[in-house]
Amino acid sequence: MLRLVVWAFLGLVFGQRAARRARTLIVTAHQRNLSYVQGTWHTTSNFTSIGAVLGAAAYAMNASTFDSDVATLAFGVFASACITHALVDIDTHLLVRQVTTRACTLGIPLLAIAVVVDDTPRQLLTALVGVLLATVVLLAWRALSRGQLGGGDVAVAPMLGFFLGWVGIEVVLAGLLFAAVLGGVFALVGLLTRQLRRSSMFAFGPFLMLGAMIALWTA
Numbered sequence: 001m002l003r004l005v006v007w008a009f010l011g012l013v014f015g016q017r018a019a020r021r022a023r024t025l026i027v028t029a030h031q032r033n034l035s036y037v038q039g040t041w042h043t044t045s046n047f048t049s050i051g052a053v054l055g056a057a058a059y060a061m062n063a064s065t066f067d068s069d070v071a072t073l074a075f076g077v078f079a080s081a082c083i084t085h086a087l088v089d090i091d092t093h094l095l096v097r098q099v100t101t102r103a104c105t106l107g108i109p110l111l112a113i114a115v116v117v118d119d120t121p122r123q124l125l126t127a128l129v130g131v132l133l134a135t136v137v138l139l140a141w142r143a144l145s146r147g148q149l150g151g152g153d154v155a156v157a158p159m160l161g162f163f164l165g166w167v168g169i170e171v172v173l174a175g176l177l178f179a180a181v182l183g184g185v186f187a188l189v190g191l192l193t194r195q196l197r198r199s200s201m202f203a204f205g206p207f208l209m210l211g212a213m214i215a216l217w218t219a
Contacts, residue, residue, distance in 0.1 A: 007060055007062065007063035008057075011059025012056040013052075013055070015055015015059075015083055019051020020048055030092070034092070037091070038091075039090055039092060040091070042091050047087070055080065058079035059072075059076050062075045062076055068114050071111065071114040074111045077103055078107055078159075080103070081103035085208075096152075100156050104158070111127070111162075112124065124166075127166040129165055130165015130166070131157070131158045131161035131162050133165070135157040153204055167216060171215050171216060171219045174214075174215035179212070182211055183204050
């Protein structure tokens with residue numbers, strides 16, 4: 001119980017930092033006219049608080065999923081990146097590559113250490129297969145969607161594939177399936193309520209991130 005509390009507190013701190021980083025990236029994208037939409041959620045007072053709550057929940061769930069603190073920390077890095085990506089995408093319709101790069105730079109060495117400590121070299125192999133699988137699936141989705149799935153969504157495939165693949169190939173597939181279902185439900189509700197049209201574009205990044213985390217915790 002104490003371990004969960006400690007990790008939840010760390011998640012609170014790093015979740016808030018992830019939201020602050022997202023706010024900085026959003027402002028920069030808006031100022032440089034890089035955004036596809038000019039969202040304003042990042043200007044609200046509860047923006048960083050939501051990041052903190054998401055971080056606390058994610059880190060606690062990671063701690064309950066993994067016995068290894070090294071793996072828990074690695075997936076904490078992953079969770080923080082997912083939070084940043086989701087928040088940025090909502091207000092800009094962009095998935096910033098430096099967030100993915102940072103997560104991989106920090107998280108992959110930690111997972112490599114976990115493999116050595118636990119003597120489970122097979123996990124590195126499944127992680128690499130996961131990268132290939134996620135990339136192929138998202139490229140196929142992009143082709144089938146005729147460009148409605150953005151290049152940024154495809155660019156996060158290596159991150160999603162490696163982290164989820166480290167747990168298992170089936171987790172990669174589950175994460176993508178959850179994302180497709182969640183995104184599909186959102187689109188359907190939007191069409192039924194006339195908030196969206198068939199030609200409307202919406203941020204798919206949050207569904208990719210949420211789908212990945214759900215798959216991870218239910219693996």
